[in-house]
Amino acid sequence: MLLIMATGLKLGSITKSFGDFLALDAAHLSVEYGEVHALLGENGAGKSSLMNVAAGLYSPDAGSIAVAGVPCRFAGPRDSMQHGIGMIHQNYKLVKRFTVAENVLLANPRGNFRSGKATIEREIKEKANALGFSLDPARRVDRLSIAEQQRVEIIKALVAGARILILDEPTAVLTEGEAQRLLAMVRDIAEGGAAVILVTHKLRDVKAFAHRVTIMRGGKTLATVDPRQTTAEQLTTLMVGSHVVTPSRSAKSAGAVRLNVTGLASSTVEGHTPLLDATFSVRSGEIYGIAGVGGNGQTELAEALVGGRQPSAGAISIEEPGSPTAADITRATPRQRRDYGVASVPADRQWFGLATRLSIVDNFAIGFIHEGRFGSIALIDRTGMRRATQAAVNEFEVQGVRSLSQRAGTLSGGNAQKLILSRELSRAPSIIVAHSPTRGLDVRACAAVHARLVAARDAGAAVVLISEDLDEVLGIADRIGVMTRGRIVAEFDAPADRNAVGRAMVDHV
């Protein structure tokens, strides 16, 4: 039975901008104690920004905050915590080298160090037991799994006495099983009287676990509905706003094998082997999608394929048409791989895809300059660079380019990705390694990126698509490999059964 109390958290007309960028536009949210309230929206809709305001990390330009009916203003995270708001961020605010107890103690001082530690350890065990799991307070956080670290974050908030719990995309890096357990726990916490806000873009989680859902788009709050009374299509339309076209699958068949990966493994200095034994092949004219929950070796595989990391075992080879032997590029430098026709679309585009401080022209031209396309060693051809960059910007529809000399960092996520694609795909590469190419992009930008990858495939490229977004992989891949614990454990041909793929993703835990 829900106790009738004053509204747990009420955010009214919150506006926040960062320079020119309006992140929140009179957004509002109202959450009751005892409910699980989902905050649904696409990436960039403003969900995290709104929650950062509630957590005291951002101060709003305008608007009001009220906790349990009492208006308040937060000068920093501490204020927010003192009002009973606890936020679990997507990247956990944990000190990796400290133990669980030390991390909880950091946020919740309890007298002097020695006695405080003992008190905290007791509180941790109590709270954990009440929620149905065990947690050893003396373990170092960097030895815990992602799901366990998340529980530390939750315990930290509960020990601090949080009555309003905000979870930001909590199931993004969990397996299906871990996600179910987490959401069930979250529901228990709500039934205990707390208000829980679930920030997510996963419709299934919302429909299964939330009592109410508020949809945001473009920094505004659109509506608050009961997810059990609303269909998935209605929710999607609210989230996205318009009809989205997914690229249709062409009937082309794939050619000869182009890329061979055998037994690829990679170990870290501490002896972990995130990448254990990856084996797969990709043919020209096909998209091979690698699906899996994040943290199973995808990043290491992507890096090994493009030359950002040396594998400790295994081989990568490229078969060239008209050449009897395959070229072994296992230990080749990125530059040598590019000479072989490998193109890279990295996941962290602001860091590995672009030099944000340099101009758009520079970021485009760097992909071609060593072939001699823009002048000689002694004198570079700046005019030629500008011409080619302008042509590429036009062809790939990169928006937001006021001047080619502006810094690449000023481009929005989608346009930055289009610039990267223009650089990589203009070379007519024979192999493309795309890692989470649509992470953080809105639906329209996603569609544009997918269209480019499909076009490259149609032109004969062998595309390796590594993505933690199962919808993306199911949408455009011709063949799907499921990656778990550093191995490709199952392969499917498109169209693949979603449940079968999902099972393969968790079965080998």
Next chain:
Amino acid sequence: MILEVRLDMPAWKQAVAVACSILIGMFISAVILVACGVPPSQLVNEFASNVFDAQSLHAVLVQAAPLILVGIAASIGFRARFWNLGLEGQMVWGGIAATAVSIYHVGPEALRLPLMALFAMLAGMAWVAIPALLRLKFAVNEIISTLLLNYVATYCLYDLLYGSWKDSKDGFPHSSLYANAERLPDIGHGINAALPLALVLVVMVWWFAEFSRFGFYLKFIYANPAMGRLVGVPIIPVVWTAVLMSGALAGLGGFVVPSGIAGRLTQGFFEGYGFSGVLIAFLARNNAIAAAIVAALIAMLFVTGQSFQIFYQIPFSMVQMIQAIIVMCVAASEFFIRHRIRLQR
């Protein structure tokens, strides 16, 4: 109080901010000097005389040449993200190599000068190659290694000057005088050939950074080496080229000072150039031509410092102090360029 990041600031505003901070820095330095007993009127006098007094002007131009060289040496190293703080050590070895050519009469007299210059550059390159190698193979931070090697180089110099290279004629710890053919020729008004040489090198380094393919690669190495590597930039050859250039230019500076000014290898000929090079590169934002201009200003500071030392017994290291104050003011001003402060109730 809220801090906001400015999205960008027009170049002219930035230049004004930097100029203001330099003036503030000089003002603070003036205050310190006055507190140490220098009459304020004399301060202005001495500084202004650099430009208006012919003899001082010549001294400034002569002093500018080695400063230009260390300035562009530092800047080309910084462009490759290599903190070459070993400019003094490289100068020392440049001077030693050049002096060796003189002492051992290497080559015919007509070629003596070019040979001295060449060996000075090679010696500077060799000395910078050590920390470069240590960084490449052993990830040893070059800030510390280049600085420590300065001390090692200095002791090597003392060993020679107090030992086998001591001038037998007067017994002082400096080398014997260079022969006439080994001294940089005058090109009029008491200015020696080092200045045109330095200016030619400025243009070369500027071209290298702005118009050559290596310079283009350097932009990426400076801005984002991780991305550069993935996109095919040949990082190791380019960084080595820049670092060796840096050492060569500093080594050349070590030839220009003894050969152009004192006419022999002396104990402290390199003092003050190390941090000056860093300062010049920092203020010039690693641009070679701006470095030449800044170097001229620093040369004025040097000459002023020398006369203060003679007339007011103020130690020459006041120059270093003033340079440090200016760097701190300019660095602090970047905060105000990047951020706007808003008061919020």
Next chain:
Amino acid sequence: MQDIVISWLANLPSLAVPYALASLGLIISERSGVLSLGAEGLMLVGALAGVAAYLSFGGHPLLALVAAMIAGAFVSILFAVLVVLLRVNQVIAGLSLVFFCQGLTNLIGTVANWSNRTVSGLHVLPLYPLSELPVVGRVLFTQDLIVYLTIPIFIAVTYFLNRTNAGLRLRAIGENPEAADAAGLNIYLYRFAAVIGGSALVGLAGGYLSVGSAKIWIAGMTSGRGWIAVALVIFARWHPWRALAGALLFGGIEALIPQVAAAGIRVPQYFMLMTPYLATLAVMVWQEVRGRIGSDEPAALGQPYVREERT
């Protein structure tokens, strides 16, 4: 031969103290995430302040050392403002601080006539009756007060870092300032305190060098010890006791130089003087060859903390 060894060991502790105290001070500020390259300058400030206070206030060595600490802490405020508040690049700020201090101390030392004047400084304090023991008596129990205090200081700092709430918070800020901020800690306050507190120790190291060890102020007298301390901290992987071991190593090398001459071994003077610097390089290479230094580095070292930047 035995005399030489005993003589060497007896001189070792007081030569190790500047390295030890300076690197301990650096560890405190670096554990909070602030890369402190200004040690060479702060030591000079402490050295001058020590001699200045000694000459100006009636020759009390302890007063002089306290003055050295205060001077070091005071000058470091400038560095803290630049680096913590104004987010200036920590390498540039550190370098500038060093040259600023070199120039300033030279200037003031000359103008105020504190240079090149010997002071009787800190006296040796034999601990009767332990100092009468053979060998050990001379080496361990016939030293000055600061040498005796060094180990207690190390114990106190280690206790502070590992067994107090404040130390926990300091370390958290150095590892993950975002986590510390989310926990409600005032990053700026802790970093300021760490820089200033650590610099007091660095100043003390300098003061000991002039008042306790060399018993004179000469411009530039630290001769790179500050830089060696910076390297020592990396070598010690930011752990105080390992830094002490490194300090003993370098004190030992320094103490060896006069003994070599006394032993009649003919090594060119200047090559002997080079050994501490070459030893530092060797140590840094060996450190890397042995295994990763980086894994113990405070994860947020050298990066200014910004909460709201979105560009």
